[in-house]
Amino acid sequence: MITDMTVGKPASVLWKFSFPMLISSMFQQIYNIADSAIVGQICGDDGLAAIGASYSITMLFVAAALGCNAGCSVVISQFFGAKQYSKTKTAINTSYISVLTLSVVLTVVGCICCRPVLSLLNTPENIFADGAAYLDIYTYGLIFLFLYNICTGIFTSLGDSNTPLVFLIISSVLNIGLDYLFVGPLGLGVAGAAWATFIAQGAAGLAAFFVLNARVKKTIKDDGPINHFSFPMFKRICLVAVPSILQNSFVSVGNLFVQVVVNGFGSAVMAGYSAAVKLNTFAVTCFATMSNGLSNYTAQNIGAGKLARIHKGYKVSLLMVLAITVPFIVLYVWRGDLAMALFMKSDSQKALDVGIRFLRTVSIFYPMVAIKLMTDGVHRGACAMVWFMASTFLDLIARVILCFWFSTIWGAAGIWYAWPVGWILAAILIVCAYMGGAWIPKPLRKRKKIISHMNTE
Numbered sequence: 001m002i003t004d005m006t007v008g009k010p011a012s013v014l015w016k017f018s019f020p021m022l023i024s025s026m027f028q029q030i031y032n033i034a035d036s037a038i039v040g041q042i043c044g045d046d047g048l049a050a051i052g053a054s055y056s057i058t059m060l061f062v063a064a065a066l067g068c069n070a071g072c073s074v075v076i077s078q079f080f081g082a083k084q085y086s087k088t089k090t091a092i093n094t095s096y097i098s099v100l101t102l103s104v105v106l107t108v109v110g111c112i113c114c115r116p117v118l119s120l121l122n123t124p125e126n127i128f129a130d131g132a133a134y135l136d137i138y139t140y141g142l143i144f145l146f147l148y149n150i151c152t153g154i155f156t157s158l159g160d161s162n163t164p165l166v167f168l169i170i171s172s173v174l175n176i177g178l179d180y181l182f183v184g185p186l187g188l189g190v191a192g193a194a195w196a197t198f199i200a201q202g203a204a205g206l207a208a209f210f211v212l213n214a215r216v217k218k219t220i221k222d223d224g225p226i227n228h229f230s231f232p233m234f235k236r237i238c239l240v241a242v243p244s245i246l247q248n249s250f251v252s253v254g255n256l257f258v259q260v261v262v263n264g265f266g267s268a269v270m271a272g273y274s275a276a277v278k279l280n281t282f283a284v285t286c287f288a289t290m291s292n293g294l295s296n297y298t299a300q301n302i303g304a305g306k307l308a309r310i311h312k313g314y315k316v317s318l319l320m321v322l323a324i325t326v327p328f329i330v331l332y333v334w335r336g337d338l339a340m341a342l343f344m345k346s347d348s349q350k351a352l353d354v355g356i357r358f359l360r361t362v363s364i365f366y367p368m369v370a371i372k373l374m375t376d377g378v379h380r381g382a383c384a385m386v387w388f389m390a391s392t393f394l395d396l397i398a399r400v401i402l403c404f405w406f407s408t409i410w411g412a413a414g415i416w417y418a419w420p421v422g423w424i425l426a427a428i429l430i431v432c433a434y435m436g437g438a439w440i441p442k443p444l445r446k447r448k449k450i451i452s453h454m455n456t457e
Contacts, residue, residue, distance in 0.1 A: 005159055005297045006081050006304040010313040015320065018293035020161040022324070024152075025289035027165075027172040029282040033342070034176045035193040036278055038183050040271070040343035043190065048343055048351075049267045050130035050190050052274020053123045056259045057114060058138050061106060063248030065146050068099045069153035070292065071241020074299045074381055075233070076157035081303030086224035087233075092154055092216060093226070094233040103146035110139035121256065122263045124270075130190040137194035144198070147205035151212050156296050158220075163211065167204045175200035243385040247392040254396040258403050258415060265412045272354025273415075275343035279355075280362055283328040287370045290321045291377035298381025302441060310378065314434075317374050325366040332363035358416045365420035372427035379430065379439045387433035395426035 005013050040048035072095035079088040114135040123131055152164045175196050182192025227233075262273045294317045301309045331339060336359040340352050372391060379388040399422035406414030433439070 004081075005300045006306055006309070010297075010309055011316045014293065014297055014313055014316055017156075017159060017161050017297065018290055018317070018320065020165040021156065021289050021293050022286060024161070024165040024168045025285050026282075027168045029278075029285055030172055030176075032197075033278050033282060034172075034179050035197060036275060037342045038176075038179045039190055039193050040275065042183050046127050046267060046271075047130060047190050048274055049124075049270040050127040051134060051193065052270050052277075053118065053121065053127055053131040053259070053263070054114075054135045054138070055274060055277070056121070056255045057117055057135060059255060060249055060253070061110065061138075061142055061145065064102065064106060064245050065149040067243075067245030067248045068095075068102065068146065068241050069149040070244040070295065070380060071237050071239075072099065072150060073153035073157035073292075073296055074240045074383065075237050076154060077296045077299035077381070078303040080158055081300030084223070085220050086222050086226050088158075088220060089216065089222070089226045090230050091233050091237065093228050094230050095150055095154065095237060097229050098234055098237065099146050099150045100143065103143045107139055107142045110142065111136070114139060117256075121260055124263070124267060127267065127270075133191045134194045137191060137198055141198035141201055144202040144205040148201060148208055151205065151208035154212055154216075155208070156292065157299070158216075159296070159300070160215075161293070163215075164208065167208050167211075170207075171200045171204035174203060240380065240383055240385060243389050244380065247389050254400045257400045261403055261407050261415055262412070268350040269354050269412050271343075272340075272351035273358065273412075275340055275351070276355035276358040278343075279332065279339050279359060283325075283332075283363070283366060284369060284373075286324060286328075287321050287366070287373045290317060290324065291373040291380075293317070294374060294377035295381035298378050302382050307440065310382075314374065314378050317377070318371065321370045321374050322367055325370050329363050329366055332359040336360055336363075354412060357413060361413070361416040362419045365423055368420070368427045369423040372423060372430055375427075375430045375434045378434060382439040382441060384433075384439040384441075387430060387438050391426040391430035391433070394429055395422035398422040398425050 005017065007013075036048055036051050039051055072091070076088055076091045076095070079085075079091055115132050118128060118131055118135070148167075155161070155164050178196035178199055179193055182188045182196050183190075186192060188195065262270055294313060297313050297317075298310050301307075301313070336356040337352065339359065340355040343355075372395070376388050376391065379385070399418045402418035402421055403415050406417050408414070410417065
């Protein structure tokens with residue numbers, strides 16, 4: 001169902017749109033966690049550490065896919081909100097060609113570079129072969145990763161967050177079932193988890209592509225010429241996508257530096273960190289999904305020139321995401337042992353203790369990262385990418401520097417202490433930018449017009 005988010009009560013529109021996206025994100029994280037959980041239970045700490053060693057590298061590819069998703073969806077949302085339907089279709093076609101071309105390039109780069117990067121990360125010899133096998137198979141499926149993400153971005157830019165949810169539920173169930181089959185009875189170990197992800201991701205990507213094309217052709221009417229590829233449209237998409245890719249990629253590069261420090265503490269710490277960081281990613285990705293929903297809402301209303309709706313939507317979304325932080329904080333602070341037990345055998349006490357301490361340290365600061373991400377969402381939807389990137393780089397730089405410094409003082413625990421500091425600094429910066437109106441496009445910045453909108457909307 002395609003939805004116009006420039007009309008209706010902001011709270012109702014945002015909740016109906018964002019809730020399916022949130023559930024989709026949770027299912028996506030569940031099948032990502034399933035890889036580690038099943039491998040950890042069947043293959044032990046070394047298998048879990050092998051996935052953990054490759055995780056920071058796979059997140060670079062995910063970062064690129066999510067950045068493309070954000071760039072394409074924002075531009076398409078703006079044209080759709082402005083009721084410029086032929087330009088909407090041109091943006092969709094240009095997005096397909098651009099993103100799939102990038103996925104092929106990254107597949108080649110991944111096949112060449114993944115093993116050398118594992119070596120640079122000081123990956124222990126006892127887990128290197130499994131980590132490299134996982135990465136090789138994951139890289140073969142990059143085209144499906146990008147295809148699924150671009151289709152999801154287009155669906156959400158048109159106000160449809162329900163269809164991606166259906167595909168993701170089916171894909172998640174398939175992935176978990178294949179994990180059990182490949183890792184367990186078939187004895188493929190870590191490589192089996194990678195093949196399960198490859199097949200599930202491929203099924204979801206192809207299904208989403210065919211359904212989306214049929215939906216767009218049927219429901220969006222042409223109002224002018226449509227191009228298969230447009231360089232001006234490509235440039236406009238890049239203005240949002242490239243900063244988003246860089247933002248996500250630099251975060252992933254920062255995590256690579258963190259992984260180097262973690263690797264220096266041995267396999268048990270690596271295993272505990274691998275499990276805990278996936279649980280942390282589960283939570284933060286849920287917040288980021290709400291931010292993506294707000295970006296699409298903002299983009300459509302920027303296209304329609306409705307600033308007051310954006311301000312109201314921002315406040316509503318903040319309340320929503322802060323409510324979502326509560327169950328994660330409760331679980332990770334008081335019962336982190338239950339969450340970690342998904343990954344660990346009974347004889348993995350050191351790894352279990354490491355993971356619990358990580359979760360307890362970072363989770364109490366989830367409200368700060370939630371505020372940062374939601375404010376990012378407004379800036380991204382309005383194409384105000386300078387402040388969006390500045391806040392992310394501040395978080396990254398602070399986290400990496402403090403990670404190295406604190407680990408020399410408090411050992412492995414010092415690594416976890418660096419995360420909240422980065423979140424707090426970045427949240428302060430981006431909120432100040434929002435309050436100063438840095439996100440408002442120049443044509444709409446006249447003070448009288450803003451005040452008039454907010455008083456009459």
